[in-house]
Amino acid sequence: MENVYLTIVLAPLIGAIVAGFFGGRIGRRGAHRVTIAGVGLSTLLSLWVLARFIWSDLPVFNEAVYIWMVSDGIRFEVGFLVDKLTALMMATVTFVSLMVHIYTIGYMADDEHNWPHGALSGRNSYQRFFSYISLFTFSMLMLVMSNNFMQLFFGWEAVGLVSYLLIGFWSTRETAIFANLKAFLVNRVGDFGFILGIAAIAMFFGSMDYAEVFARAPEHAETRIAVFGGVSLMTLICVLLFIGAMGKSAQVPLHVWLPDSMEGPTPISALIHAATMVTAGVFMVARMSPLFELSETALSFVLIIGATTAFFMGLIGLVQNDIKRIVAYSTLSQLGYMVAALGASAYAAGIFHLMTHAFFKALLFLAAGSVIIALHHRQDIRDMGGLRKYMPITWVTLLLGSLALIGFPGFSGFFSKDAIIESVWHSSLFGSGYAAVLLTLGVFVTALYSFRLYFLVFHGKERMDDHARHHLHETPWVVTLPLILLAIPSVFIGWYTVEPLLIGDWFTSGDWNPILVAPEHDSLAHLREHWHGQAAFVQHGLTALPFFLAMAGLGLAAVVWWLIFAWNPRIDAQLQTLGGPVTRVLQDKYGFDDFNQRVFAGGGRDLGRMLWMTGDQAVIDGAIVNGSAQRVARFAQWSRHLQTGYLYHYAIAMIVGLVGLLTIFVTF
DSSP, X not given: XXXXXXXXXXXXXXXXXXXXXXXXXXXXXXXXHHHHHHHHHHHHHHHHHHHHHHHSOOOOEEEEEEEEEEETTEEEXXXXXXXXXXXXXXXXXXXXXXHHHHHHHHHTTTGGGGSOTTOGGGTTHHHHHHHHHXXXXXXXXXXXXXXXXXXXXXXXXXXXXXXXXHHTOSTTOHHHHHHHXXXXXXXXXXXXXHHHHHHHHHHHHOOOBHHHHHHHGGGGTTOEESSTTSEXXXXXXXXXXXXXXXXXXXXXXXXXXXXXXXXXXXXXXXXXXXTSHHHHHHHHHHHTXXXXXXXXXXXXXXXXXXXXXXXXXXXXXXXXXXXXXXXXXXXHHHHHHHHHHHHTTOHHHHHHHHHHHHHHHHHHHHHHHHHHHHTTSOOBGGGOOOGGGTOHHHHHHHHHHHHHHTTOTTSHHHHHHHHHXXXXXXXXXXXXXXXXXXXXXXXXXXXXXXXXXXXXXXXXXXXXXXXXXXXXXXXOHHHHHHHHHHHHHHHHHXXXXXXXXXXXXXXXXXXXXXXXXXXXXXXXXXXXXXXXXHHHHHHHXXXXXXXXXXXXXXXXXXXXXXXXXXXXXXXXHHHHHHHTHHHHHHHTGGGHHHHIIIIIIHHHHHHHHHHIIIIIIIIIIIIIIHHHHHHHHHHHHHHGXXXXXXXXXXXXXXXXXXXXXXXXXXXX
């Protein structure tokens, strides 16, 4: 099996190398063929591995494939841990990536128009983009398949690097450069905490291997270290690791980079938001469950941060008008649901939602991109409307994705989101009540902004200009085929996976358990005890509060942005004006960006200016460089008066000197 796992990882890398270094020779067709072939092979093998785990009880693979070095007894190596958690992530990542690769053929077909005429950076941009997204897939696979912290950190940083290249892909746009620099810097903040957590593990456990660290973790459950007056070692390690997850998975307050990542092309927006970078933090915390279960403080911290992100980031989506940014804020909100599940020790529910969310969120982004293509890259939903009759496939698939997103009963998002809310309500950890209320209210907010987008884009009177209306039509098959293939699991995947993932022993069978939950933290126990099948779960959902809140949000959106909007097109602007200070707070995104710009960015510039003025200008230039020259000049200016050219002046000087020497000689 080692060769199979190596092929899964290396196939996208080979495609990326060929398209990146030889793109000019193989051309556009060659670039997308080689990268799609690589990712396609990786997808088929990942699905085969997953099928073997389901039907053939494939044994867990946990071995090193390359030892880099051994230092002070710590082994730094490349190795794979392929268990049921890894197999699920591999299949999700590669399938979504394959859909994005196919979609990119249509979306980037006219990419030369996005570059200034004659710009060298626009040469072979099509091939370079395919190379980047294939490299992104390789990086994510290295992360999820790692069996040690060194390789985890490699994949962690690699997805950050490639996201930097992709967000700023259109490098001639200042907004794109600002966005990728912002993403890079914000993630460095989280990664600093992440690497400190790994360093603490290396220091106290003397190993980078997951299995060794997890086996020895109970030994350090009561260990305290002299930090901040004395803190639990496991709490410190888990909080530091989670700070890394806060950056990658965009949790408050390290969430600010994610909406701006919309400056990149839509395919990479789908790949980042659905299955790769932002899910890395969620996967990492689930993988580290044997550590997090030893610290209730860390679990409560995770729970509160996740719930806060889920509710308050969803509210911002209500005042956005860019179609991609609305979907981006829904990603922030849904990531909050996943993280809250992890904090409630419902790791299985968090991973379940990660999987279902990957399909319908990729669908929503790609459907939004289909609309953008049809409208010649217009993205303001206020300039759309009535697209249903022009783009029937995009309309149906986006509707299905929206229903999955709001957790409509029977759709995939319903099973995973309701499981999260149920588990948080039954958690006994500190902050669980606060989190449960916010997650429940978030269902209403999600339905409201999702169907505001839906009705303003696809219903009502067309609001685009005559040129755009005249050329409106459904997008090519390379765009619509991935929408259809993603819509299928968005609707049905929950039915087939909820029982093995949440009720069965998918994560808890055999000698190796991918996820470990302490009995006192098992918030999914109530769901298992009262499980009577999928149909009964749907029936129960139809009588639960989240369903009524979702229907209230959908109904309110229909009344305001479909019925009332038909005779009062200014209703949206009027509502935002009526919101007054609340609207301004949401439009300002709670002031996070302004605070960061003024305090961190502005403070950094002010600190640099102060150091330049005091260190460079005053000390180096003023005192050392220019100062030494000035002192030499003043000394020369003074000493030149000694050279008068008169012999009696020199004679007097000699006599004075001789008297001085005689005085010293006689005295001493």
